[in-house]
Amino acid sequence: MPEKAYSRSLKERQKRQREELILQCAEAVLLEKGYHDMSMDEIAARVGIAKGTVYLHFAKKEDLVHALLDREMLSVLQMIETAKAMDGTVRARLETILRSLYPGLSEKRDHLLYLLFSESDIRTAMHEKHSAVMYEMSMQVTQLLEEGKARGEFRAEIPTRVMLLTFFSLLSARSYKRTLKDWDIEPEVVIDNIAGIYFRGIAADRPERHDEDEAR
Amino acid sequence: MPEKAYSRSLKERQKRQREELILQCAEAVLLEKGYHDMSMDEIAARVGIAKGTVYLHFAKKEDLVHALLDREMLSVLQMIETAKAMDGTVRARLETILRSLYPGLSEKRDHLLYLLFSESDIRTAMHEKHSAVMYEMSMQVTQLLEEGKARGEFRAEIPTRVMLLTFFSLLSARSYKRTLKDWDIEPEVVIDNIAGIYFRGIAADRPERHDEDEAR
Amino acid sequence: MPEKAYSRSLKERQKRQREELILQCAEAVLLEKGYHDMSMDEIAARVGIAKGTVYLHFAKKEDLVHALLDREMLSVLQMIETAKAMDGTVRARLETILRSLYPGLSEKRDHLLYLLFSESDIRTAMHEKHSAVMYEMSMQVTQLLEEGKARGEFRAEIPTRVMLLTFFSLLSARSYKRTLKDWDIEPEVVIDNIAGIYFRGIAADRPERHDEDEAR
Amino acid sequence: MPEKAYSRSLKERQKRQREELILQCAEAVLLEKGYHDMSMDEIAARVGIAKGTVYLHFAKKEDLVHALLDREMLSVLQMIETAKAMDGTVRARLETILRSLYPGLSEKRDHLLYLLFSESDIRTAMHEKHSAVMYEMSMQVTQLLEEGKARGEFRAEIPTRVMLLTFFSLLSARSYKRTLKDWDIEPEVVIDNIAGIYFRGIAADRPERHDEDEAR
DNA sequence: TATGAATGAGATTTCATTCAT
DNA sequence: CATGAATGAAATCTCATTCAT
Numbered sequence: 090m091p092e093k094a095y096s097r098s099l100k101e102r103q104k105r106q107r108e109e110l111i112l113q114c115a116e117a118v119l120l121e122k123g124y125h126d127m128s129m130d131e132i133a134a135r136v137g138i139a140k141g142t143v144y145l146h147f148a149k150k151e152d153l154v155h156a157l158l159d160r161e162m163l164s165v166l167q168m169i170e171t172a173k174a175m176d177g178t179v180r181a182r183l184e185t186i187l188r189s190l191y192p193g194l195s196e197k198r199d200h201l202l203y204l205l206f207s208e209s210d211i212r213t214a215m216h217e218k219h220s221a222v223m224y225e226m227s228m229q230v231t232q233l234l235e236e237g238k239a240r241g242e243f244r245a246e247i248p249t250r251v252m253l254l255t256f257f258s259l260l261s262a263r264s265y266k267r268t269l270k271d272w273d274i275e276p277e278v279v280i281d282n283i284a285g286i287y288f289r290g291i292a293a294d295r296p297e298r299h300d301e302d303e304a305r
Numbered sequence: 306m307p308e309k310a311y312s313r314s315l316k317e318r319q320k321r322q323r324e325e326l327i328l329q330c331a332e333a334v335l336l337e338k339g340y341h342d343m344s345m346d347e348i349a350a351r352v353g354i355a356k357g358t359v360y361l362h363f364a365k366k367e368d369l370v371h372a373l374l375d376r377e378m379l380s381v382l383q384m385i386e387t388a389k390a391m392d393g394t395v396r397a398r399l400e401t402i403l404r405s406l407y408p409g410l411s412e413k414r415d416h417l418l419y420l421l422f423s424e425s426d427i428r429t430a431m432h433e434k435h436s437a438v439m440y441e442m443s444m445q446v447t448q449l450l451e452e453g454k455a456r457g458e459f460r461a462e463i464p465t466r467v468m469l470l471t472f473f474s475l476l477s478a479r480s481y482k483r484t485l486k487d488w489d490i491e492p493e494v495v496i497d498n499i500a501g502i503y504f505r506g507i508a509a510d511r512p513e514r515h516d517e518d519e520a521r
Numbered sequence: 522m523p524e525k526a527y528s529r530s531l532k533e534r535q536k537r538q539r540e541e542l543i544l545q546c547a548e549a550v551l552l553e554k555g556y557h558d559m560s561m562d563e564i565a566a567r568v569g570i571a572k573g574t575v576y577l578h579f580a581k582k583e584d585l586v587h588a589l590l591d592r593e594m595l596s597v598l599q600m601i602e603t604a605k606a607m608d609g610t611v612r613a614r615l616e617t618i619l620r621s622l623y624p625g626l627s628e629k630r631d632h633l634l635y636l637l638f639s640e641s642d643i644r645t646a647m648h649e650k651h652s653a654v655m656y657e658m659s660m661q662v663t664q665l666l667e668e669g670k671a672r673g674e675f676r677a678e679i680p681t682r683v684m685l686l687t688f689f690s691l692l693s694a695r696s697y698k699r700t701l702k703d704w705d706i707e708p709e710v711v712i713d714n715i716a717g718i719y720f721r722g723i724a725a726d727r728p729e730r731h732d733e734d735e736a737r
Numbered sequence: 738m739p740e741k742a743y744s745r746s747l748k749e750r751q752k753r754q755r756e757e758l759i760l761q762c763a764e765a766v767l768l769e770k771g772y773h774d775m776s777m778d779e780i781a782a783r784v785g786i787a788k789g790t791v792y793l794h795f796a797k798k799e800d801l802v803h804a805l806l807d808r809e810m811l812s813v814l815q816m817i818e819t820a821k822a823m824d825g826t827v828r829a830r831l832e833t834i835l836r837s838l839y840p841g842l843s844e845k846r847d848h849l850l851y852l853l854f855s856e857s858d859i860r861t862a863m864h865e866k867h868s869a870v871m872y873e874m875s876m877q878v879t880q881l882l883e884e885g886k887a888r889g890e891f892r893a894e895i896p897t898r899v900m901l902l903t904f905f906s907l908l909s910a911r912s913y914k915r916t917l918k919d920w921d922i923e924p925e926v927v928i929d930n931i932a933g934i935y936f937r938g939i940a941a942d943r944p945e946r947h948d949e950d951e952a953r
Numbered sequence: 954t955a956t957g958a959a960t961g962a963g964a965t966t967t968c969a970t971t972c973a974t
Numbered sequence: 975c976a977t978g979a980a981t982g983a984a985a986t987c988t989c990a991t992t993c994a995t
Binding site: 555556557558640641642679680682683684686687690691693706710711714715717718719720721722723724 | 768770771773774852856858895896898899900902903906907909922926927930931933934935936937938939940
């Protein structure tokens, strides 16, 4: 039954397409209104399908948001992996990641990432669900940070985990966006200086000894 | 009528006590469940009073949360002012503030402060209401940062506003607390290193000139 | 114990005074806001006493309104009796009554009378309670109308009860007050013509026999 | 897609039916209990649907009542227009209208019309909403009254507006229905005599024709 | 006796979720 | 499959009434 197989894969493709569409619209609503004020009605309306159809793809509102965040995190993970594979100093690669994640700078206006750490509802609901991808993300950056330590770029005394924590903390500055708006300050200047503070903060004292350290 | 005056002040005191109790319970629920999942019913139940009684003290749910945040912010503001008036380097004073605010370290387990910057509902609802206290808080820290620049402690090239922004960003690390728990790392070590990263990140290049600046 | 008696009568008098005050304020609120939007809180506040004190005088909101309407009806009854005892034609006496009751004309801006016939809540609540005074009121006007018939002023064919009903119907025109306001028409002109229509409507065909009746 | 069209019109029809059912039940409750004591719960229960379903048709309680009154007023307006287009004297046509509106006579037991003029809550809430239909109703009757004046049927001295006002006042007699019940008097006799009083009250004098009419 | 804080039933409204068509 | 009407639990807020002081 090749027809059926074809048909099935077609259907499958259509299903994925629609799922993608739902996720996109849901993301928009989530970013605009937050978790609680995001209604299934509005999402369905934006996609142009019936509310029931959304439930064919995602059994619960929570599941939809979970899928949303997972997708976002996977894309972030890919970005991290790409950046990690780049040439240059570790700092340069981490800075690339930081700039990609910094809200208001990337093509995508806003990152959902920060939602995971801000809205307590989501945190409660999603609890452990994202552990795998989050762990992977953390591991990638951890590896970079440790490579930086090994290369003598970063201070070895600072626990890598704290470096990691601080790295992600910088992103939550998004919350201050409103405040930033009032100030007439360019986003690029902001991120430049934030990166400056962070990397100077973790930089090893004497970068010239870097070769010696390696040789050691 | 001294009796009446006494009686009135007694009632007043009882009212304040009850209000305090409501605020405490509400704070707990708010931190546990977030703004939307915090129900007036639950607050009343925790306090051990009827729902209507809560409304005798706070006309709307929003008002209750507003009072909550205001109280918190005022207490933070007082702490900041106290720390600001201390002796020692600017860094030492800012570090005191940072440690006071850092969640999981102070006596009070959690700070509501971060809620103001995280939950989009609260942000929208409270938006302008806290501007005065928030502005004051920002100004106090801004003054400290600029004093640090003037003394040659901090790098003059970094815009003070970005320093401020980054300073507060560090606090939002609270979101990672769950993650931190998994890691076997002492909170004190965490905050020590975070402070280390931040202050090294904003430190002027040659601290030995510091004395010259002072003598100037 | 003459003291106690004196004291008791004093207290009694004070109680009546306060009751009167409550009734006055309640009347004002009732006329301004209607039965449901009239809150016991507001009444107490206007009187300047505590809400509980109102309940010392009137066990339920319903009872308060009942007392209110009863008082109003008694005063109307007195007015009717006075008018009834006047000299002149029956029509003249009934017109006096009509003008007294017509809202927007008497000293008191508004009559509560119409409330009894309008707000269905009150009707339901008060159901039979006012039967005695209402019956008395109806009887007085009925007697006048029958006197008018006997004197040949009014058409004998019309059942007196329908005359009575129509007489009171005219008062409910108050509901159209808002409409009237839009029209630039004097209240006096309105009531003159309403009276004109009514009394012409019930007038006997040959008023010349009226004198004979009078001479009788 | 005739099926879909059929299906849609079917759904549409069902929706209208359901809406009609809700309106009928709501009307009953409204007449029985008044605006405030009419609860959405009771309406839903009477219709036999869930509370939420009522809100699918009417977004707010106020909207439901508004629809109710609008429907009623439109039906009254149609009746008035039909009556107005009839042959015969103006009085005959107005009497038709009066009898149609008189509560307790028409097929429908009760008219909502009077509610619009009685319950202060409704008046406030609906205030301007019905102005168009109410204005139209008033205009139709006004035209009739003026036609009657022009034809010499009615007294030209009485302001048409007062005639109009009095005309509608007669309807509010409904409030006395309860009282009427106690009296053993036929509704037909009541409305006959009320009409008699009103039209005699506004009839033009023309004594010479009067005899002819009488002799007829 | 007067008070007014406390109560809690009840009203409106929202919205995630289900299910017959 | 897709639909969207129906559901009903739950949330906020009001206010007549009670009762300890």
